[in-house]
Amino acid sequence: MARRRTASDVSHDIVIGGIALVGTVILIGPVLVVLITSLSTSQALKFPPPGFSFQWYEALFDTLQSRQIHIAASNSFTVALWATACATVLSVLAAVAIARVRSPSARALEATFMAPLILPALSYGLATLMFFSLLGYRPSLLLLTIGHLIVIAPFVFRTTLASLTQLEPSLLEGSASLGANRLYTFRRVTLPIIAPGIVAGAFLAFVNSLDNVPVSLFLTNARTDMLPIRMWGMIESTLDVRVAAISGLLIVFVFVLMVALDRLVGFTRRVGGD
Amino acid sequence: MYLIFFIAPFLLLLWISFHNDNELTQPGLDNWIKFLGDPFYVEVVFKTLRLGLLTVIATTILSYPIAVIYYESGVRIRKIMLFMIILPLLLSVVVRTFAWIAILSREGVANATLQGLGLTDGPISLLQTEFGLILSLMQIEMPLMLLPLIAVMQRIDPRMIEASRALGASRWRTTLQVLIPLSLPGWIAGATLVFASSTTAFISQSVIGGQRLIYLPAVIYQQSMVIYNWPFAAVASIMLLVSVLGGIFLIAAVGRWISREAS
Numbered sequence: 001m002a003r004r005r006t007a008s009d010v011s012h013d014i015v016i017g018g019i020a021l022v023g024t025v026i027l028i029g030p031v032l033v034v035l036i037t038s039l040s041t042s043q044a045l046k047f048p049p050p051g052f053s054f055q056w057y058e059a060l061f062d063t064l065q066s067r068q069i070h071i072a073a074s075n076s077f078t079v080a081l082w083a084t085a086c087a088t089v090l091s092v093l094a095a096v097a098i099a100r101v102r103s104p105s106a107r108a109l110e111a112t113f114m115a116p117l118i119l120p121a122l123s124y125g126l127a128t129l130m131f132f133s134l135l136g137y138r139p140s141l142l143l144l145t146i147g148h149l150i151v152i153a154p155f156v157f158r159t160t161l162a163s164l165t166q167l168e169p170s171l172l173e174g175s176a177s178l179g180a181n182r183l184y185t186f187r188r189v190t191l192p193i194i195a196p197g198i199v200a201g202a203f204l205a206f207v208n209s210l211d212n213v214p215v216s217l218f219l220t221n222a223r224t225d226m227l228p229i230r231m232w233g234m235i236e237s238t239l240d241v242r243v244a245a246i247s248g249l250l251i252v253f254v255f256v257l258m259v260a261l262d263r264l265v266g267f268t269r270r271v272g273g274d
Numbered sequence: 275m276y277l278i279f280f281i282a283p284f285l286l287l288l289w290i291s292f293h294n295d296n297e298l299t300q301p302g303l304d305n306w307i308k309f310l311g312d313p314f315y316v317e318v319v320f321k322t323l324r325l326g327l328l329t330v331i332a333t334t335i336l337s338y339p340i341a342v343i344y345y346e347s348g349v350r351i352r353k354i355m356l357f358m359i360i361l362p363l364l365l366s367v368v369v370r371t372f373a374w375i376a377i378l379s380r381e382g383v384a385n386a387t388l389q390g391l392g393l394t395d396g397p398i399s400l401l402q403t404e405f406g407l408i409l410s411l412m413q414i415e416m417p418l419m420l421l422p423l424i425a426v427m428q429r430i431d432p433r434m435i436e437a438s439r440a441l442g443a444s445r446w447r448t449t450l451q452v453l454i455p456l457s458l459p460g461w462i463a464g465a466t467l468v469f470a471s472s473t474t475a476f477i478s479q480s481v482i483g484g485q486r487l488i489y490l491p492a493v494i495y496q497q498s499m500v501i502y503n504w505p506f507a508a509v510a511s512i513m514l515l516v517s518v519l520g521g522i523f524l525i526a527a528v529g530r531w532i533s534r535e536a537s
Binding site for chain 2: 006008009011012013015016017018019020022023024026027028029030031033034037044045046047048118119120121122123124126127128129130131134204207210211213214217218227228231232235236239243244246247250251254255258262268269271
């Protein structure tokens with residue numbers, strides 16, 4: 001149906017398009033700025049950079065100069081891997097149990113599992129510190145893992161529950177009527193179908209643990225330094241340009257994983273809620 | 275198991291806040307009286323709420339047009355847009371905050387652009403201002419607004435839009451009276467996440483806001499990790515929790531009010 005475009009319609013497209021363009025520049029521009037800054041030859045955060053080099057990346061990989069950063073990075077990755085593994089197992093079991101019973105109490109449980117997404121994580125971080133201190137534990141990687149686990153579990157839970165609700169009940173009935181027991185049905189029917197959802201959620205959880213500040217902030221000490229906290233310290237004290245190099249590596253890391261997972265499990269589609 | 279680890283710490287926080295000393299031997303209201311009786315701390319609460327609301331408003335203004343463009347685009351453009359929305363979300367908050375320092379500092383992108391365009395003579399200070407902080411929080415929180423918004427918009431039947439246009443409604447009218455009211459549930463979810471996240475964004479607040487702008491998370495950190503006054507830190511944490519919940523209820527009420535007005 002061809003319609004004549006009125007002046008009002010044109011103004012709509014200009015205003016909406018213009019704001020959207022500004023929004024997109026604000027959204028993605030900073031990522032490019034960090035990448036460019038990380039290749040700068042300057043000691044200061046000068047933009048545009050006077051010249052380009054890999055000196056900050058070289059400084060970052062220098063084992064003597066950047067030992068603290070390496071320790072923090074290795075701590076962060078260790079905690080993120082363990083917390084994600086535990087959170088995935090826990091969340092999948094919870095999602096399967098909750099999806100099966102659609103009673104009010106199950107709904108309440110569902111809300112409880114989502115709560116960490118909304119309640120201030122900082123209050124939670126402080127509470128965990130006090131909780132563990134009163135129990136007599138000192139900050140350690142194990143406590144950090146437990147703290148992260150609670151905060152990141154909702155991500156896996158949500159994507160798993162979403163793929164479970166799309167599961168055809170007739171498939172399970174079919175499997176049961178053919179004589180399969182519940183465990184066999186879960187392993188051979190349910191799990192393969194919900195696996196992409198689990199993987200997408202696990203990736204979100206992993207990234208969130210890696211980036212976590214509110215819990216790490218309170219459970220970090222000299223022995224259990226974490227990457228985001230160390231980076232924060234570097235920004236606050238001397239504005240070390242090595243932070244740009246770490247950021248550059250993290251950007252590439254996340255980008256590559258995101259593209260790979262998008263191919264494998266349709267990651268962006270799952271997060272986008274389509 | 276999950277309940278124990280998640281709920282217990284909050285109850286503990288409440289319990290600790292009603293003590294006067296770190297050893298928890300003297301129960302009392304001293305720290306509550308100290309917090310609520312001091313105009314400085316009461317102002318911090320209001321400034322935190324204000325920051326959250328301004329961030330929600332700024333994020334809404336930028337997100338809705340992007341969501342509308344997303345809704346009207348084809349599959350390929352949608353995929354690219356979704357990628358651009360999710361990538362920043364997956365980057366560490368520290369990385370994104372650092373990016374804004376590189377942009378807002380005296381020799382940064384913003385000042386270089388402003389001077390290049392001849393809008394300012396010398397470098398202007400954008401760090402340590404509420405404007406600079408809201409600008410950076412806007413970028414940091416925008417994906418949280420956009421994702422629920424486009425998820426809800428995708429479920430709007432395109433025939434509703436076609437019907438509106440066929441009945442002679444202008445593009446403005448269709449967007450304002452059909453698309454926006456129908457996507458309100460997504461806005462409520464997004465605004466809730468943005469508000470909760472921006473009021474507790476300790477790193478961004480402290481690095482970009484600096485010493486001059488103090489918000490509740492900074493009070494919590496100072497009291498617990500620098501001064502070691504745990505009961506007072508617990509009071510501040512509960513105030514943060516209450517503020518966030520208050521903001522969330524306000525957002526839900528506004529959402530309900532708009533949808534009633536629109537129908």
